[in-house]
Amino acid sequence: MGEFKILYCDMSAFFASVEQHMHPELRGRPVAITAVDANSGACVAASYEAKAFGVKTGTPVWEARRLCPGITLLPSRHRLYVRFNLKVGAILDQMAEVERIRSVDEFQIRLSGEATEEAGAFALVRAMKDRLAREIGPTIRFSAGIGPNHLLAKIAGKLEKPDGCQWLSPRNMPDRLAHLAIDDLPGISKGIKARLYAAHVWDIATLYRLDPRHARAIWRSVEGERFVRALQGADIPLVSTERHGYGNSKILSPSFRAVPQAYLVGRWLTEKAAARLRRDGRVSSRFGLSVQLMPQGIWSRSMKCEASQDSAYFLHLHRQLWIQLWRQLRTRTVLSVGVNLGDVSLLEERPGDLFAPLKPATPSAGERVSGVVDLINNRFGPGSIHYGVNRPHPGFFERG
Structure with missing residues (x-):
């Protein structure tokens, strides 16, 4: 068994990519998806062509038009995106074990066999991307993150977008994340960031070397210990939270x-x-x-x-x-x-x-x-x- 256990697939500009798939004339052009209609509100998604002009999630429609005069604005079609989510999930699950569908555009996959080694994991990612392009369409792409647990795989999936593939493990940590701020990590809220700063934890390198028991005290919860252990490479499983x-x-x-x-x-x-x-x-x-x-x-x-x-x-x-x-x-x-x-x-x-x-x-x-x-x-x-x-x-x- 190799060092990698989780593959994290983060679909690239998923909503906009689905619309570009449905409307071939929009491929390669800036597209944004709006919450309600194409004339008011804010953008809930943007293609990478639109992001190049500064349009992103939360950008008001009027500002999107100012930043990118040639942008195409389309009202969201959530049910359509869910159908494509199911198509993508079915293909990925045939090639490996889809452990969790984390959101409409994120999949967590459990690795096994040769895919637990670096070469095997990269080969699996290439095969998945080829099959999605062939069976659904070339606009449906994802960035992949490979790691020994869900946290490092998710962080790795954000490192090279769109359509990238990166890995994280104790072999390249924490240096591989030296360019990131501490609150760039998923799970570090403003409140937790303030507590970390108060404890003189200013950067990811210091957080990585933190005693997990100290992290529990900073978080005031066992979640702090779980987070740091996962950052250090331990296979910390996700736990189901009690519904309130x-x-x-x-x-x-x-x-x-x-x-x-x-x-x-x-x-x-x-x-x-x-x-x-x-x-x-x-x-x-x-x-x-x-x-x-x-x-x-x-x-x-x-x-x-x-x-x-x-x-x-x-x-x-x-x-x-x-x-x-x-x-x-x-x-x-x-x-x-x-x-x-x-x-x-x-x-x-x-x-x-x-x-x-x-x-x-x-x-x-x-x-x-x-x-x-x-x-x-x-x-x-x-x-x-x-x-x-x-x-x-x-x-x-x-x-x-």
Whole structure:
């Protein structure tokens, strides 16, 4: 067994590359993908031709046009990008073991056999790139990172973009990263950076040589020790985190930004979050609503509630918070809506309620109705049955 265990594939300008694949006339030309439409908002992705002009994720549409007068702006098509993600993942998984799909454009692959050696890993990457170009198209490319663990492989994947391939291991660490700032590393937030600076850890070389137990004290968490051990080359597996909430948020297209329409989108988001809560056998005892207003301002409230997984109950709470908001809102325009079901626990651990009455770990009548709705929607398609009037708003800018 060689020194390498993980291959990290970071798709190159994935959304823009997919659009260039679908529109051959755009290949080799600057392209940016916008969150809502091609006339407002910000860019959520840009081709490398556009990046050469300074257009990047978060660049406002008006500024993108100023920086690159010949740019083509296209509204995002998230479902299309997901379909291409599945195509790419299927091909990669036939050639090696796709261990995790880290995001819509990132894949983590477990290496074995000859691919654990440097020559074998590079040969595997070349074969993967050739097959993607042949079976999907030449615009679909990725930068590869090879390492003894997921952290070093991910960092290596960022070193040569686009379409590159680099490796990291104790053989070339930390010198290979000497040109990077400490917060260029994934997982180093502003808060952690400030703590590291306070501990006189100014650069990656010093961080690399840090005693992992000292890192635990700086982070105030075992994650600091895990991070430094992984940076030093130890095979530290990713751990599943305990889920504390279920939420969805949506940046609204212009036709949904009036208050009545935004309210109906919020109802749709609430139903979606509650369905996911039931899918995992959990209940929530806190409901939250967040509304971003135009031109500026955020209204956010949450309330404690009975531990539940009943969609009708959460929709009632949703309405209560919108009534509070309406008194302050009236004629304002809504840019985004988000809902969150927090303080999550397992249904099987919920105590009974003598006054309801409700037996321990037993769904209420409303929760059983919600479960039947889930069964019908799973059988006949999402939204076949819903609770009153809502406004589905599918599209890219949805989180949760």
